Amino acid sequence: MTTSADFAAEVQALIAHRIRQDVQGMHAYAVQDSKGMVKLDAMENPFSLPPDLQAALGQRLGALALNRYPDGRVNDLRAALAQYVGMPAGHDIMLGNGSDELISLLSMACDVPAQPGAARPVVLAPTPGFVMYAMSAQLQGLDFVGVPLTEDFALDVHAMVQAIAEKQPAIVYLAYPNNPTANLWDADAMATVIAAARQAGSIVAVDEAYQPFSSRTYMDVIRANPAAHPHVVLMRTLSKFGLAGVRLGYMTGPAALIAQVDKVRPPYNISVLNYECALFALEHQDAFAVQAQEICAQRAILLGALRAMSGVKAWDSDANMVLVRFPGADDAAQKIFDGLKARGVLVKNISKMHPLLARCLRLTVGTAEENARLIQALQETL
Structure with missing residues (x-):
């Protein structure tokens, strides 16, 4: 008879033999328990649909043929998104189960087997940045190279250009605005880095996950001069639009390039x-645009309240989050995080993510009531 100890030992032996060593050393993506909390940790749109739209959507979803695989209706969505984003002629669009899947598919498509003695393909991005760029590269067998930002979280243009020339990356990610710093890169810096990537034969992925709250979009630059961007794809998501639970991302770019990446997309990946x-x-x-405007208004109020606090540094934001640094010892962010959580407010502690983020928390912009609770809890904690 197999004992529980024998069973456990056999499972561990199987893992050691069959699961990749790097995967064994990884941590699964963890979602913080937010039950009963003011949830300001995941950059979600805090507003739900108005009741009349909830009823209309419920009736529409209830009439769907859930017993059938997705059909050509998905192409109606591709066309609607192309119109919404103002996609240039000669470009195409593909859909993903959130931006995360698109990032994974792009890495998969670019995982060109290395010649004997040659280095593996490289994914390059500024750091600190979105963690999925590095994780996706690792899981697909590519090397990740992070180029640190400046102390003010600007692109280090010289270092980026030098790294691109040296590493000849397959993909260069430029989050616009960046996560978790919430800032837009300087226009001239973007142009220089994107031109350097073209010279190196790299694909540039401009990630505009937070576009609904941003003062600029790189799509305007692409539309103004498509000929200068044969190597650029632009990614967005409907998560920040207000549909985080729906998991819908999309990527536009030159049609021939999108067609190649689309070949590795799983069938029926969009339900x-x-x-x-x-x-x-x-x-x-229009209803979601009103919500985005309110979030931007609340962001300004939140920034004003944070900057009125002694010793607290809050950076400008073009997203629905605010990066904040607190005074004190190295564990200051953890102490503030714990104090907020004890008072029923959940935020994101990113102080250990990168040396440039020491003593920093990332705060999602919520409703007026949620932001008021955050400010009160923060004042009490401080």
Whole structure:
């Protein structure tokens, strides 16, 4: 008879023999328990649909043929998104189960086997940045090279250009705005880095996950001069638009390039519920635009309150989050995080993510009531 100890030992032996060593050393993506908390840790749109739209969407979803695989209706969504984003002629669009899947698919498509004695393909991005760029590269067998930002979280243009020339990366990611720093890169810096990537034969992925709250979009630059961007794809998501639970990302770029990446996309990766929710949202985009305007207004109020606190540094933001540094010892961010959590407010402690983020927390912009609770809890904790 197999004992529980024998069973456990056999499972561990199987893991040691069959699971990649780097995967064994990784940590699964953890979602913080937010039950009963003011949830300001994941950059979600805090507003739900108005009741009339909830009823209309529910009726529409209830009529779907859930017993059938997704059909050509998904192409209606591709067309609607292309119109929404103002996609240039000669470009195409592909869909993903959130931006995370698109990042993974791009890495998969660019995992060109190395010649004997040659280095593995490289993914390059400024750091600190979105963690999935590095994780996706690792899981697909590519090397990740992070180029540190300046102390003020600007692109280090010289270091980026030098790293691109030296590493000849397959992919260069430029989050615009960046996560977790919430800032937009300087226009001239973007142009210089993107030109350097073109010279190196690199694909540039401009990640505009937070575009609904941003003062600029790189799509305007692409539309103004498509000929200068044969190597640039632009990614967005409907998560920050207001549909984080729907998991719908999209990527546009030169049609021939998108067609190649689309070959590694799993069949039926977008469910009928995904695409019908997204179509519904685009049909009612004015309601979501009002929500985005309110979030931007609340962001300004939150920044003003943070900057009125002694010793607290809050950076400008073009996203629905604010990066904040607190005075004190190295564990200052953890102490503030714990104090906020004890008072029912959940934020993100990013102080250990990168040396440049020492003593920093990332605060999602919530509703007026949620932000008021955050400020009160922060004042009490401080």
